[in-house]
Amino acid sequence: MSKKIHVTTTVNGDEYEFLCEPNQTLVNVLRNELELTGTKEGCSTGDCGACSVTLDGALVCSCLVLACEANGKSIETIEGMADGEQLTPLQRVFLELNGLQCGICTPGILIAAKALLERNPDPTETEVRFWLAGNLCRCTGYDKIIRSVLAAAEEMRGHQNA
Amino acid sequence: MHKILEESGYSADKKLKIVGTNPVKHDGPDKVTGRAKFGADLIVPGMLFGKILRSPHPHAVLKSIDTSRAKAMPGVKAVVTGADFPEIEQGTGWGDMTRNIMAREKVYYEGHPIAAVAATSETIAKKALKLIEVEYEVLLHVIDLLEATRPDAPILHDYLRTNGVEGAEDKQTNVVQRFDLSMGDVEKGFAAADFIVEREFDSKPMHQGYIEPQGCVASCSEDGQIDLWCTTQGTHVFRDRLSEILKTDSAKIRVTQSEMGGGFGGKTSFYAEPVAIVLSQKARRPVKIVLTRNEVFRATGPVAGSRSRIKMGATKDGKITAAEAELSFQTGAFSGSGFTNAAQAMFTRYALENIKTVSQEVVSNRPKVNAFRAPCVPQVVFGVEGIISELACKIGMDPIDFRLKNAAAKGYTTLYGVTFERIGFVETLEAAKNSDHYTSPVPEGQGRGVSSGFWFNRGGDTTGSLTITPDGSVTILLGTSDVAGSRISISMMAAEELGIPLDKVRAVFADTSSIGNNRVTAGSRTTFSVGIVIVDSARKAITEMVRRAAEIWGVPEEEVVFEDGYFRPASSNVGDFDPLSIADIASRTSISHGAISGHSEMNVTGEGPGFGLHIADVAVDKETGRVDVKRYTVVEDAGKAIHPLQVEGQFQGGAVQGIGWALNEEYVYGEDGFLQNPNFLDYRMPVASDVPMIDTVIVEVANPNHPYGLRGVGEVPVVPALGAVGNAIGDAIGIRPQSLPMSPPKLLELIDSID
DSSP states (O other): OOOOEEEEEEETTEEEEEEEOTTOBHHHIIIIISOOTTSOOSOSSSSSOTTEEEETTEEEETTSSBGGGGTTOEEEOGGGTSBTTBOOHHHHHHHHTTOOSSOSSHHHHHHHHHHHHHHOSSOOHHHHHHHGGGSOOSSSOSHHHHHHHHHHHHHHHHHHHO | OOHHHHHTOOOTTOOOSSTTSOOOOTTHHHHHHTOOOBGGGOOOTTOEEEEEEEOSSSSEEEEEEEOHHHHHSTTEEEEEEGGGSOOOOTTSHHHHHHHHHSOSSEEOSTTOEEEEEEESSHHHHHHHHTTOEEEEEEOOOOOSHHHHTSTTSOOSOTTOOOBTOTTOTTOOOSEEEEEEEEESOHHHHHHTOSEEEEEEEEEOOBOOOOSSOOEEEEEEOTTSOEEEEEOOSOHHHHHHHHHHHTTOOGGGEEEEEOBOSOOTTTTSSOSSHHHHHHHHHHHTSOEEEEOOHHHHHHHSOOBOOEEEEEEEEEOTTSOEEEEEEEEEEEEETSSOOOTHHHHHHSSBTBOOSOEEEEEEEEEOSSOOOOOOSSTTSHHHHHHHHHHHHHHHHHHTOOHHHHHHHTBOOTTOBOTTSOBOOSOOHHHHHHHHHTSHHHHSOOOTTOEEEEEEEEEOOOOEEEEEEEEEOTTSOEEEEEOSOOSSSHHHHHHHHHHHHHTSOGGGEEEEEOOTTTSOOOOOSOSSOHHHHHHHHHHHHHHHHHHHHHHHHHHHHTSOGGGEEEETTEEEESSTTTOOOOOEEHHHHHTTGGGTTOOEEEEEEEEEOOOOOEEEEEEEEEEEOTTTOOEEEEEEEEEEEOSSOSSHHHHHHHHHHHHHHHHHHHHTOOOOBOTTSOBSOOSTTTSOOOOGGGOOOEEEEEEOOOOTTSTTOOOOOSSGGGTTHHHHHHHHHHHHHSSOOOBSSOOHHHHHHHHHHHO
8 A cells, every 4th residue: 555645734724634645635535534524525526516625725626636735735614614603694695595405515615605705706697607617506506506695795895895 | 184184274364474484494504514414424433435346348147256355355344246135036126126236147237236345445445346356248238218129129137028018928128118098089189180290309318416426324233233324315215125125124224314415316216325234234344335426427316218209289279189199218227217107297287188198118228217306207298398389389379378278277187087176287377478587578589488397296104293392492303304495394384383483493304213104205295295294293282282271270171272372261251361382381291291292194195286387598509509598487386385485496406407408418328338428527417607597486376285285396397497498499490309408419400400
């Protein structure tokens, strides 16, 4: 068996150390070694977006990142999104507008939507649709997901202006 | 129906406080924070990882399997093959089921499981699979539906004889069953027609496309007990089927459901679960198996492909006089497509008197199909609704008016012998006709199509339980699955009955050992059936609390009434007593008659059929054949929307699945019998940028058999979609496609055929 690699990384602000195989994916380590199962694995080929996380701020499919690449980097997952006991506006609006049904794609969609709104606080419907084109949802037909992102963006802009 | 509901069933006058609002679902916070546990999310101490070896041939005799090298590999704790499963005779339902889980005599499709390994890591399990030596005798395979029915086709099951055909007893075949269903006299009907349209249609298998691959953990003990955690649409059905194929008492099997990451019918059957159990029985440790997406595509799910010839006739004043259909369905390697739904549902919504249908189900070297929203119906309604719109055009009638003129209503007796009670098809068509979408002109360069659809909706075995806790809050135990929000809808109905705030109610899933039987969550049955059972449970609890209030006051039970969450004297003559809340009574359980709960088990009937109409506007790029859905509206009768946002979500999700099926989704096979697109890049489901907002109109024609009037809404939303998109494309390019999916190459060919 190939020698394992020692990795030090930050996940949701906490420092983690783990040993991984050279070919082990980041989603595999997050879920199976660090037991952060909020990140989902839907396809393992970077097509469904369920495993979306940010790596040093960049939105990535964690099934396409090797775990050893996370060495020295900072990872944000769905488990780190809420601010203590407070859900973020994005999470809350998804609940209020029923932007989720079964919930399996939801962590990835929320991570991707957050990354969008950090870059573009006032996206058009078309911009949201194209940004989220890498996140498959089979339940909702996307309508309420798009509405949730647009409504959360509006609320967040209001906070900034206040 | 249970007596208590017959006596106090639906009332249109009842003032509702909670039903019909849009509260946040109680399972929501866990789903936006990553806490919700899905099939693959359970981690158990000592857990092993299971992997499955799959057939590299679409059709072959399994001559021998040597697992000795795999067994000897360090870290491997168990290896199983078909020989480790109880023997069940071939050609029986259970025999087919166990052979689909693990091949025995033959492999029937590329990806068919042959053996499995449990090891201390996934990596070791994968390596061990490569050490298993299998000797095959490769046979000719058949993939195509039509080819499989030819006399010289390779035969999958040498024991198979067509059921339902006289004289078929001594003929080997791939045709499993023939099903005839007719009413009236079609000859006479067609003779009375001024216009007759006859067309042939075909569709390819597609996949349910749930984003969560199947995942499970099985843990078995030395005395034969089995503990299974899995993502499923039916814990009890899984248990009882496991009991049959593993020859174990149901009472020794406990199935616990995870959150389910989409099912749509595809999680009504198990795949890796029995394999994990047998591995765990051998290894004496918990075994986890999570399928990969590649495995999901190659060996689970798909939806039946079909061929159909459909003929309909109508008079020049717009009355349909006859309908005829010959249908053929691809069931994969084993029977089980549910194809008899098609003949029963395809014309049902029109008040036809003369119908003749002949259907058949055919095996071929593909994975066994599974249910998908309204199994086998949308792909043939695609044809029916094309012909309906074509007839309307020939007659010169508006397509919705033509449907209205032929719409079934209360009192119509269907082809399958049921006489409709109050239904809402006419109201649905009228709402569609008056919708903003339909009354707006078709934009320049686009085409518009409409299509309607029907589903029976279902009831069936259902058990639920409701407990009043000592502080007056309420817990509900459910044995069904929650595909998109049944827990909250059921909690809402309970809170409405009990007159307490919704926040005082919580519903959770029970495992199979903790609650009585429930049929699978499928067929649009759950919120309807469980709603009835939980309303019944709540009313039983209220009856008990009335008794206790009467005892506290020392008055007869008949002199206590329950309204708005309080028990009160029926009149001032009874006595001057302060009203008692549920909490007041519940707090005294230890000094009165003990805990207060209600439970209910029924074979629920009285489901109200569902009807919908979809309107689609599309633009077709005549150079590339690409279709852009510009505007889309779903109009459907929900009976009563308990949680309107969730009902809209069902409409929208079903419509977009239908759009995917209409435009892109299909299983593509090579000459070698291998599936060529077992991944989400090549199997192209709709993404957010492919579709517009989906407008919805919720029609509410109450189902008189439900305390809140509801009709199931899970299936109907996909049924009309293929036809609506097809008719819109036909309107845009001048020729109506007859082959699904209506993908760019096919549309280019059609467009070229016009030029």
